[in-house]
Amino acid sequence: MRASAAQGSLQGRLTVPGDKSVSHRALMFGALAVGTTEITGLLEGEDVLRTSAAMRALGAEVERLAEGHWRVAGRGVGGLVEPADVLDMGNSGTAARLICGLLAGHPLFAVLTGDASLRKRPMRRVTDPLSASGARFSGRAGGRLPLAVEGAADPMPLDYRVPVPSAQVKSAVLLAGLCARGTTRVEEREATRDHTENMLRHFGATVRVAAEGHGRIIELDGQPELRAAPVVVPADPSSAAFPLVAALLVPGSEVTVQGVGLNPLRTGLFTTLREMGAHLSVSNERVEGGEPVGDLTARFSELRAVDVPPERAPSMIDEYPVLAVAAAFARGTSRFRGLAELRVKESDRLAATLALLAANGVPATVEGDDLIIARDGRPAAGGGLVETHMDHRIAMSALVMGLASTAPVTVDDTGFIDTSFPGFTAMMNGIAGQPAITPAEELA
Ligand SMILES: O=C(O)C1=C[C@@H](OP(=O)(O)O)[C@@H](O)[C@H](O)C1
Numbered sequence: 001m002r003a004s005a006a007q008g009s010l011q012g013r014l015t016v017p018g019d020k021s022v023s024h025r026a027l028m029f030g031a032l033a034v035g036t037t038e039i040t041g042l043l044e045g046e047d048v049l050r051t052s053a054a055m056r057a058l059g060a061e062v063e064r065l066a067e068g069h070w071r072v073a074g075r076g077v078g079g080l081v082e083p084a085d086v087l088d089m090g091n092s093g094t095a096a097r098l099i100c101g102l103l104a105g106h107p108l109f110a111v112l113t114g115d116a117s118l119r120k121r122p123m124r125r126v127t128d129p130l131s132a133s134g135a136r137f138s139g140r141a142g143g144r145l146p147l148a149v150e151g152a153a154d155p156m157p158l159d160y161r162v163p164v165p166s167a168q169v170k171s172a173v174l175l176a177g178l179c180a181r182g183t184t185r186v187e188e189r190e191a192t193r194d195h196t197e198n199m200l201r202h203f204g205a206t207v208r209v210a211a212e213g214h215g216r217i218i219e220l221d222g223q224p225e226l227r228a229a230p231v232v233v234p235a236d237p238s239s240a241a242f243p244l245v246a247a248l249l250v251p252g253s254e255v256t257v258q259g260v261g262l263n264p265l266r267t268g269l270f271t272t273l274r275e276m277g278a279h280l281s282v283s284n285e286r287v288e289g290g291e292p293v294g295d296l297t298a299r300f301s302e303l304r305a306v307d308v309p310p311e312r313a314p315s316m317i318d319e320y321p322v323l324a325v326a327a328a329f330a331r332g333t334s335r336f337r338g339l340a341e342l343r344v345k346e347s348d349r350l351a352a353t354l355a356l357l358a359a360n361g362v363p364a365t366v367e368g369d370d371l372i373i374a375r376d377g378r379p380a381a382g383g384g385l386v387e388t389h390m391d392h393r394i395a396m397s398a399l400v401m402g403l404a405s406t407a408p409v410t411v412d413d414t415g416f417i418d419t420s421f422p423g424f425t426a427m428m429n430g431i432a433g434q435p436a437i438t439p440a441e442e443l444a
């Protein structure tokens with residue numbers, strides 16, 4: 001797939017697909033609740049479809065009623081059944097790690113696997129703490145997938161200080177805590193997305209959260225009866241990032257993305273773009289399904305460099321590749337600090353982002369865990385071939401660059417975009433008013 005500079009500006013109002021984090025959790029909580037949960041706005045991306053298949057394999061009834069409208073008949077906490085076959089989580093770290101938490105508290109045997117990207121990602125960060133509950137895990141060297149799980153019949157409640165900022169680790173421990181007698185306690189040094197805590201409450205569990213420094217202490221009372229509850233999934237801010245950044249970079253553009261989730265633990269990118277001088281405004285702010293949402297409008301802006309502090313990383317962890325693209329068009333030297341976690345995503349995103357920039361004539365370096373991008377405010381040259389390494393966010397970031405760079409940007413593989421943002425290409429071409437992103441084979 002190749003993205004060429006948009007002839008003219010990007011214009012329009014659009015809705016991006018549902019939030020991936022909330023969608024995974026809605027299906028999992030639906031499966032653990034008593035009764036029938038109705039979900040609207042569910043992301044029908046590959047990652048979330050893996051979770052829906054896994055919930056079916058664990059005994060829940062999962063039904064698609066219409067686009068984004070799903071129904072889950074749950075089995076109650078502790079009621080999941082042993083899956084007959086291997087659970088394949090595809091490309092999804094969130095699905096694999098949260099499901100480890102679910103399985104840990106159920107006395108059953110299961111095997112988890114995933115695609116070549118997921119099989120490289122660290123799982124000890126969840127299996128180490130979960131083992132203390134009595135569950136047993138055995139995986140490949142370094143604790144990677146495929147992973148065999150034997151859940152505990154009478155799991156112990158955990159008291160765990162998460163050593164890296166990770167909502168997935170926090171969530172896995174809390175999900176295991178649902179089946180344990182007594183109180184599960186999780187401490188995080190830096191607050192990470194809190195969709196699990198919010199949804200636990202929404203389904204009737206008792207959760208106490210106390211702020212501590214930049215972090216939080218979370219306590220969950222075990223063995224609650226979770227009751228089915230409707231879930232309205234907001235549009236994914238991590239997906240909205242792509243059309244919004246594109247609009248900031250293509251002269252004359254104005255694009256509005258409607259109903260975007262604005263949970264403050266997810267909006268670090270928008271804060272950062274404003275610091276860069278972006279014209280980015282929010283209208284129609286409201287609360288839907290317990291999460292703040294609003295319509296975000298981006299207008300073409302002359303951007304300046306930014307220094308992003310490390311403590312902001314958890315609130316924009318998936319947005320650094322596209323922020324790097326924005327910084328490639330800004331005036332001055334940008335520094336993004338404390339990005340160690342980017343090395344264990346679908347690809348090594350620090351290396352992949354650096355390679356994306358280098359291939360398109362943008363000087364950048366990595367110093368320790370920081371990414372530095374030095375620019376003069378002129379458009380990126382483009383013209384490069386970007387290797388995506390099975391990473392949807394690298395593919396989409398490269399295509400956004402191509403919409404604004406002097407020469408087109410080509411991406412080696414766009415198949416993984418469907419993990420989080422089905423319809424991405426059509427939507428971007430819709431706001432471009434022309435097929436600005438075209439399959440490479442049609443270019444000849
Ligand atoms: O909990 C979640 O839904 C997610 C947490 C983050 O991962 P980490 O917990 O590994 O930081 C993020 O990168 C991922 O896309 C989704």
Ligand SMILES: C=C(OP(=O)(O)O)C(=O)O
Nearest residue numbers: 091092093094095318345
């Ligand atoms: C890191 C991501 O997802 P996951 O960890 O679920 O694979 C992402 O979507 O950018």
